[in-house]
Amino acid sequence: MTTSNPQIGLDLNRAAPPDQAIVVEAKDLRKSYKNFEAVKGISFQVFQQECFGLLGPNGAGKSTTIRMLNCVSPISGGSLTVLGQSVTENIRLIKSQIGVVPQDNNLDTDLTVLQNLQVYARYFNIDKKEATRRADEVLELFQLTDKRNNKTDEISGGMKRRLVIARSLINQPRLIILDEPTTGLDPAARQVVWQQLRLLRDRGVTILLTTHYMEEATQLCDRLVIINEGRIMAEGKPRDLVRRLVGYEVIEMRLPEAERQELLPLIANRPILVEEAGDMLYLFGQQTHAFHNLTLPEGNYRLQRHASLEDVFLRLTGRGLAES
Amino acid sequence: MSKNYSAQPAMTLPRKGLSLPNPFTLGTYRVFQRNRDVFLKLWKTELWPPIVEALLSLFAFGFGLGVYITQVNGQSYIQFIAAGLIFSSVLFTASFECMFGTFIRMQQEKVFDAIIATPVSIEEVVSGEIFFAAVRATFNGTCVIAVMAVLQLTPSWWVLLVPPLALLTGFLLASIAVVVTSLVSSFTSFNYYITLGVIPMQLFSSVFFPVSQLPENVRWVAYLSPLYPAVEAGRSLYMGDIHAGLLLNLVWILALTVVFYLLAVNLMRRRLIK
Known part of the structure; x- marks a missing residue:
């Protein structure tokens, strides 16, 4: 294999x-x-x-x-x-x-949505009038205008995230x-x-x-x-x-060990890449018709789909959890 | 509109070596403004306690203890203790602001991370924190003076120089607190500094009784305390007792301030810039 x-x-x-x-x-x-x-x-x-x-x-x-x-x-x-x-x-x-959006929502929780933007603008030496104009503009952009005068600990997690992104635009x-x-x-x-x-x-x-x-x-x-x-x-x-x-199409399947041996000859002359990951088997069709007229052994689970970036990602970075 | 940043002091991230920042920059003021704005949002809960505290302490010490102790070094006890309480208040305000306040902003609210993503530098963040704590401490200390002035117990116009001295002292004590904060990993570690630093400073820096009352072989504790020269100089200014020794106190406070400020900035940078 x-x-x-x-x-x-x-x-x-x-x-x-x-x-x-x-x-x-x-x-x-x-x-x-x-x-x-x-x-x-x-x-x-x-x-x-x-x-x-x-x-x-x-x-x-x-x-x-x-x-x-x-x-x-x-x-x-x-x-x-x-x-x-x-x-x-x-x-x-x-x-x-530059505009920076960090992983954490590091907002000033005691201040309102608008004040957050004004205080942040001040770090860039933008005067208050201009800061307020820009703040209203970016709040509009991220559909936060209604929350302008709410304290930031009163708005939802999703809104906080949008506010952090909006904040990163304040210095244009x-x-x-x-x-x-x-x-x-x-x-x-x-x-x-x-x-x-x-x-x-x-x-x-x-x-x-x-x-x-x-x-x-x-x-x-x-x-x-x-x-x-x-x-x-x-x-x-x-x-x-x-x-x-990875190619064009992917077949993912679960196949008992014995039947895996039968698979190889079936795909030998085709532009197909095989990858094993745990109990899963991935076949990557590297040309448009790689799987044309191919009869595969029946697995417990089988799915044929378009190749995606996720396949690239997993192929390159490994399917294990390498968090140390 | 945005100002031209090339006109401001250049800022780099040296990997090693001591940082000798100028604490008086626009960026420092921006951080100060941020803390001030948040503080003033909460003024209803933050502004009145120092005034009430000043009243309560002066009442308790002055009219309670003062009945038994009428004179200390030729001053009435209430005047003696008032000068001490000004700086005791500075000590607690500056220390707690730059321990718990700074730690929360740095570790929990991640405010520092937000600020250093802007043109403001980490040195300016630390300086702004210290300045804010010093100003807050000065305000609280001045509340004591105000109460004494209302009671007509301020004998000299030299008292007007006490707030500037409180500001410098606050800057020093806030710097020391930032040094502590830069080293701890959780709130509970502050207990070490509070118990072994803040409380002994309050008790043995001539706040409640003159250092001459201490047995000779432990007086060095007071002389080591950064609060001691401030209380001594502050009390002289309060009473209008102007002499050359004041200058010596001032020089000592200034020297300590420079040392601890540089330590605070560099340790914080080491903690946050990795």
Whole structure:
């Protein structure tokens, strides 16, 4: 039985389209703590007006990378430039032009929704009149106008999340960096956030986000990298990654051990990749008609579906829970 | 509109080495404003206690204890204790603000994380916290002076210099509290500093009785206390007893302030910037 090995030739396709400026550039970026290296030399570029995704399991190094991008964690090696400035130089300049959405909703719970935005705007030296105008604008954008004068501990979790995202726009950033923006949101609220992020991108804002949700990455990201254990495993457009690394269609099935042996000859001459994971068996059809006229042994469970980013993700990062 | 950030002091994230920040920046003021705004939202519960506390303590000590102790070093006991209570109030306000207040903002509410994602630096966050605590402490200490003034028990105009001294003392004591906060992992650890730091400082810094009453071989405890020079200098200003020794007290407080402020900023940065 061939157990697939995610040995992927990286087709990085680095050349920037001529009209697109580089907004973020990481070269061999590293971060090490006392006795462990969280980011082990990653390189990527984010172009203007692009939505770029950083995908990876828990502990992959996503949040560490985000913290370095936000200039709150010094880099240990390599280089990182944000909006043309190195994060080791004048970081006030970088911070004044980026919008940051952290994983936690770190709002001021004693203040109202509007006051949260006003106080935050003040850190950017935006005067009160202008801050209030912008606050009303972003509240409208994220459908929070009704809650303008509520205290933030009176609004729902989903609203808090939207408020944190709205807050990140108060300085009219050129780049927004979001760490798991829609974690904890219900499907409707998630749609609102996605729509607004797409609108912002269309207005010229560059977006960099991390997510666990493959659907989110598929919906939003123009390009993405998948990170595992501090290294980039793959980079590309979501659709291309799916085609290149898993294919077109997937059959997932549970099959008794004995019958698995019968499977191999059946698919031997077809462009099919097989992967075992626990009691599950995955067949990845790497061309459009890979499964055409194929009769497989009857398993206990069988599903044929389109290949998705989730398949790419799981192939590259492993199906085990590697949280340490 | 946004100001040009290149005009402000450059800010970098050096990995090692001592940070020697300027505590008087716009960013520091922004953090101060944030704390002030939240405080004033809660003014109904926050503003009256220091005034009532001043009244109660002065009543208890002055008219209770004062009956038995009529004179201390030639002053009436109520005046002696008033000067002490000003700085006792500064001690408690500054210490608790920068222990529990700072810890909650840092650890539970994650306010610091929100602020350092903006152009404000961690050094400015720490400085803003200390400034706010110092101003709050000064307000509470000044409540004691106000009550004494109403009772016409302030003998000298030099008393007007007590609030500035309280501000400096508050800054020092808040810095020490931030040092403690930067080292603890939970609330309960504050007990060590409260029991072994704050309470002995209050008891043995000449707040309630002159240090000369202490047995000679334990007087050093008072001389080590950062509160002691403040109480001594504050009491002299309160009584209008101006002499050269005041300057020595002031220099000592200033030196301690510089040391603990730098420690506070650097330890906090070490804790939060990883």
